[in-house]
Amino acid sequence: MKNLAFISMLHRQGVEQSLLPEPLSFTSVLTFHDAVEMFLIVTAEHLGAVVKDRDPFIKRFFEGLHPSNFADGVELQGQYRIKRLNDLRNGFKHTAGFPGPVAIADAKADTAHFLEENTPRVFGLAFDDIDLAEVVQHDQTRTHLKRAAELDSRKATVLRPWAH
Numbered sequence: 001m002k003n004l005a006f007i008s009m010l011h012r013q014g015v016e017q018s019l020l021p022e023p024l025s026f027t028s029v030l031t032f033h034d035a036v037e038m039f040l041i042v043t044a045e046h047l048g049a050v051v052k053d054r055d056p057f058i059k060r061f062f063e064g065l066h067p068s069n070f071a072d073g074v075e076l077q078g079q080y081r082i083k084r085l086n087d088l089r090n091g092f093k094h095t096a097g098f099p100g101p102v103a104i105a106d107a108k109a110d111t112a113h114f115l116e117e118n119t120p121r122v123f124g125l126a127f128d129d130i131d132l133a134e135v136v137q138h139d140q141t142r143t144h145l146k147r148a149a150e151l152d153s154r155k156a157t158v159l160r161p162w163a164h
Contacts, residue, residue, distance in 0.1 A: 001131070003042045004123065008130045010035035011115060018108045022101070026092065029099050032111040033089040036082055039115060040065075043122050047072050057086050077117040081110035 010031055017028035040061040044051050049072070051064040058079060067073040085107050091097035099107070119127040 003038070004119070004130045007035050007039050007042065007115070008127070010038065011111060014111065015108060018104050023098065025101075025104055026099055028104055029085070029089050029092050029107050032107045033085055036085060036111055036114055039118070040076075043074070043076075043118075046122060047074065049073065058083050074118075074122055077121070078110070078114040082114055085110050 014028045014031035014035060017031055018025050020028075037057075043049075044061070044065060047065065047070070049065055049070050051060045053060070055064065062076055062079045062082075063069055065073045066075055088099055088103055088107055092099055115127045119125060119130070
Protein backbone atom coordinates (compact mmCIF):
# COMPACT_ATOMS: atom_id res chain seq x y z
CA MET A 1 0.00 0.00 0.00
CA LYS A 2 2.90 2.33 0.76
CA ASN A 3 4.17 1.99 -2.83
CA LEU A 4 0.71 2.65 -4.26
CA ALA A 5 0.35 5.70 -2.03
CA PHE A 6 3.67 7.01 -3.31
CA ILE A 7 2.52 6.45 -6.90
CA SER A 8 -0.70 8.32 -6.13
CA MET A 9 1.36 11.16 -4.65
CA LEU A 10 3.55 11.29 -7.78
CA HIS A 11 0.43 11.41 -9.95
CA ARG A 12 -0.96 14.31 -7.92
CA GLN A 13 2.36 16.15 -8.20
CA GLY A 14 2.23 15.67 -11.97
CA VAL A 15 -1.29 17.09 -12.07
CA GLU A 16 -0.18 20.12 -10.05
CA GLN A 17 2.85 20.62 -12.30
CA SER A 18 0.68 20.36 -15.41
CA LEU A 19 -1.36 23.35 -14.23
CA LEU A 20 1.67 25.63 -13.97
CA PRO A 21 2.53 28.06 -16.79
CA GLU A 22 5.07 27.05 -19.42
CA PRO A 23 7.89 26.09 -19.10
CA LEU A 24 7.21 25.00 -15.51
CA SER A 25 4.46 22.65 -16.70
CA PHE A 26 6.94 20.68 -18.85
CA THR A 27 8.23 18.67 -15.87
CA SER A 28 4.79 17.13 -15.41
CA VAL A 29 5.61 14.79 -18.30
CA LEU A 30 8.56 13.39 -16.36
CA THR A 31 6.50 13.02 -13.18
CA PHE A 32 3.61 11.29 -15.00
CA HIS A 33 6.07 8.88 -16.60
CA ASP A 34 7.71 8.17 -13.23
CA ALA A 35 4.30 7.39 -11.71
CA VAL A 36 3.46 4.96 -14.53
CA GLU A 37 6.88 3.32 -14.49
CA MET A 38 6.77 2.87 -10.72
CA PHE A 39 3.25 1.40 -11.03
CA LEU A 40 4.56 -1.10 -13.58
CA ILE A 41 7.53 -2.05 -11.39
CA VAL A 42 5.29 -2.50 -8.34
CA THR A 43 2.90 -4.56 -10.48
CA ALA A 44 5.73 -6.85 -11.57
CA GLU A 45 6.86 -7.27 -7.96
CA HIS A 46 3.29 -7.88 -6.80
CA LEU A 47 2.80 -10.59 -9.42
CA GLY A 48 6.24 -12.09 -8.84
CA ALA A 49 7.29 -11.45 -12.44
CA VAL A 50 10.82 -10.93 -13.66
CA VAL A 51 10.95 -8.39 -16.47
CA LYS A 52 13.93 -7.97 -18.76
CA ASP A 53 15.62 -4.61 -18.17
CA ARG A 54 17.08 -4.65 -21.66
CA ASP A 55 13.70 -4.81 -23.37
CA PRO A 56 12.15 -1.52 -24.52
CA PHE A 57 9.83 0.06 -21.95
CA ILE A 58 6.50 -0.96 -23.54
CA LYS A 59 7.60 -4.50 -24.38
CA ARG A 60 9.17 -5.02 -20.94
CA PHE A 61 5.92 -4.45 -19.08
CA PHE A 62 2.94 -4.82 -21.42
CA GLU A 63 4.27 -8.00 -23.02
CA GLY A 64 6.38 -9.19 -20.06
CA LEU A 65 3.41 -9.11 -17.67
CA HIS A 66 0.85 -10.44 -20.14
CA PRO A 67 -0.71 -13.84 -19.31
CA SER A 68 0.58 -15.26 -22.61
CA ASN A 69 4.16 -14.67 -21.39
CA PHE A 70 3.73 -15.05 -17.63
CA ALA A 71 1.36 -17.58 -16.06
CA ASP A 72 0.21 -15.25 -13.26
CA GLY A 73 0.23 -12.24 -15.57
CA VAL A 74 -2.29 -9.53 -16.21
CA GLU A 75 -3.51 -7.89 -19.39
CA LEU A 76 -2.79 -4.22 -18.74
CA GLN A 77 -4.97 -1.64 -20.43
CA GLY A 78 -3.78 1.56 -22.11
CA GLN A 79 -0.69 0.43 -23.98
CA TYR A 80 -1.18 3.03 -26.74
CA ARG A 81 -1.59 5.83 -24.21
CA ILE A 82 1.53 4.83 -22.29
CA LYS A 83 3.53 4.51 -25.50
CA ARG A 84 2.50 8.07 -26.34
CA LEU A 85 3.54 9.22 -22.85
CA ASN A 86 6.85 7.35 -23.14
CA ASP A 87 7.56 8.88 -26.56
CA LEU A 88 6.72 12.36 -25.21
CA ARG A 89 9.00 11.85 -22.21
CA ASN A 90 11.87 10.57 -24.36
CA GLY A 91 11.51 13.47 -26.78
CA PHE A 92 11.55 15.96 -23.92
CA LYS A 93 14.32 14.35 -21.90
CA HIS A 94 16.68 13.25 -24.68
CA THR A 95 16.15 15.81 -27.45
CA ALA A 96 14.79 18.84 -25.55
CA GLY A 97 11.51 18.56 -27.45
CA PHE A 98 9.37 20.78 -25.26
CA PRO A 99 5.81 19.50 -24.82
CA GLY A 100 3.01 21.88 -25.68
CA PRO A 101 -0.23 22.35 -23.75
CA VAL A 102 -2.09 19.69 -25.76
CA ALA A 103 0.66 17.11 -25.17
CA ILE A 104 0.66 17.88 -21.45
CA ALA A 105 -3.13 17.56 -21.29
CA ASP A 106 -2.86 14.21 -23.10
CA ALA A 107 -0.14 13.03 -20.70
CA LYS A 108 -2.32 13.97 -17.72
CA ALA A 109 -5.36 12.17 -19.14
CA ASP A 110 -3.36 9.15 -20.31
CA THR A 111 -1.76 8.68 -16.90
CA ALA A 112 -5.07 9.04 -15.04
CA HIS A 113 -6.81 6.54 -17.35
CA PHE A 114 -3.95 4.06 -17.05
CA LEU A 115 -3.88 4.18 -13.25
CA GLU A 116 -7.68 4.12 -12.90
CA GLU A 117 -8.07 1.16 -15.29
CA ASN A 118 -5.21 -0.97 -14.03
CA THR A 119 -5.13 -0.48 -10.25
CA PRO A 120 -8.31 -2.56 -9.72
CA ARG A 121 -7.16 -5.08 -12.33
CA VAL A 122 -3.87 -5.71 -10.51
CA PHE A 123 -4.45 -4.78 -6.87
CA GLY A 124 -8.22 -5.16 -6.43
CA LEU A 125 -8.94 -1.59 -5.33
CA ALA A 126 -9.87 1.65 -7.04
CA PHE A 127 -7.04 4.10 -7.62
CA ASP A 128 -9.06 6.79 -5.80
CA ASP A 129 -9.23 4.53 -2.73
CA ILE A 130 -5.46 4.60 -2.20
CA ASP A 131 -4.79 6.32 1.10
CA LEU A 132 -2.05 8.93 0.86
CA ALA A 133 -1.58 8.71 4.62
CA GLU A 134 0.44 5.56 3.89
CA VAL A 135 3.41 7.68 2.78
CA VAL A 136 3.64 9.29 6.24
CA GLN A 137 6.57 7.70 8.07
CA HIS A 138 5.55 8.42 11.65
CA ASP A 139 3.07 5.77 12.87
CA GLN A 140 1.18 7.99 15.30
CA THR A 141 0.79 10.81 12.74
CA ARG A 142 -0.40 8.34 10.11
CA THR A 143 -2.97 6.93 12.57
CA HIS A 144 -4.25 10.45 13.36
CA LEU A 145 -4.55 11.28 9.65
CA LYS A 146 -6.54 8.12 8.97
CA ARG A 147 -8.83 8.79 11.93
CA ALA A 148 -9.39 12.39 10.79
CA ALA A 149 -10.25 11.21 7.28
CA GLU A 150 -12.70 8.66 8.70
CA LEU A 151 -14.40 11.32 10.86
CA ASP A 152 -14.53 13.73 7.92
CA SER A 153 -16.15 11.06 5.78
CA ARG A 154 -18.80 10.38 8.44
CA LYS A 155 -19.46 14.11 8.80
CA ALA A 156 -19.93 14.46 5.04
CA THR A 157 -22.37 11.54 5.04
CA VAL A 158 -24.43 13.09 7.84
CA LEU A 159 -24.43 16.60 6.36
CA ARG A 160 -24.91 15.55 2.74
CA PRO A 161 -26.44 12.06 2.64
CA TRP A 162 -27.44 12.51 -1.02
CA ALA A 163 -23.77 12.86 -2.01
CA HIS A 164 -22.92 9.27 -1.06
